[in-house]
Amino acid sequence: GENVEQHPSTLSVQEGDSAVIKCTYSDSASNYFPWYKQELGKGPQLIIDIRSNVGEKKDQRIAVTLNKTAKHFSLHITETQPEDSAVYFCAADTGGFKTIFGAGTRLFVKA
Amino acid sequence: DSGVTQTPKHLITATGQRVTLRCSPRSGDLSVYWYQQSLDQGLQFLIQYYNGEERAKGNILERFSAQQFPDLHSELNLSSLELGDSALYFCASSPSVGPSDTQYFGPGTRLTVL
Numbered sequence: 001g002e003n004v005e006q007h008p009s010t011l012s013v014q015e016g017d018s019a020v021i022k023c024t025y026s027d028s029a030s031n032y033f034p035w036y037k038q039e040l041g042k043g044p045q046l047i048i049d050i051r052s053n054v055g056e057k058k059d060q061r062i063a064v065t066l067n068k069t070a071k072h073f074s075l076h077i078t079e080t081q082p083e084d085s086a087v088y089f090c091a092a093d094t095g096g097f098k099t100i101f102g103a104g105t106r107l108f109v110k111a
Numbered sequence: 112d113s114g115v116t117q118t119p120k121h122l123i124t125a126t127g128q129r130v131t132l133r134c135s136p137r138s139g140d141l142s143v144y145w146y147q148q149s150l151d152q153g154l155q156f157l158i159q160y161y162n163g164e165e166r167a168k169g170n171i172l173e174r175f176s177a178q179q180f181p182d183l184h185s186e187l188n189l190s191s192l193e194l195g196d197s198a199l200y201f202c203a204s205s206p207s208v209g210p211s212d213t214q215y216f217g218p219g220t221r222l223t224v225l
Contacts, residue, residue: 044154093209097159098156
């Protein structure tokens, strides 16, 4: 069935280092890949998204890359800061009007 | 602030009871989505409504039902509650039918079933 796998489940980095979170999806019809950040006690907030006609998208310290052939997409955060600490979710749409979320990555940025 | 509101923020109830969670979408958004977030299961899609009509269904139990009203707010009804229904319930909204629309999430309702 439709599935999105996300790795790693936990990531700990030093402030100023980069963080990379990877996702793979199973539905070749997927065209939209959003990334959400969830802070403690809050709802997920969209931080960046990418559509299948684009290979890479950047917004300041955040970038997302997409490899449709391999069904992989990744989130890159550069120059990490303590306020980047949160749970990050990747997601993919499906042909059936659903959005499937990955299991989440808990990012710790150590000062 | 996403513009999506959910009430109540917290709900504590007993097994066997029935509760209603309420969601108001962002102004102008026609789609409402409901998700369940348990500690060990991430975000599970339950159901989507678009302009009052059910559009997509996920892993929603038969004990759960939802509807979207003419003013576009939505309610999620959970009945015959079990301990395992304790979770965070999120509502999200998007401008059109999606799912390639950006979804904006509300702050969630924390349900505790004792």
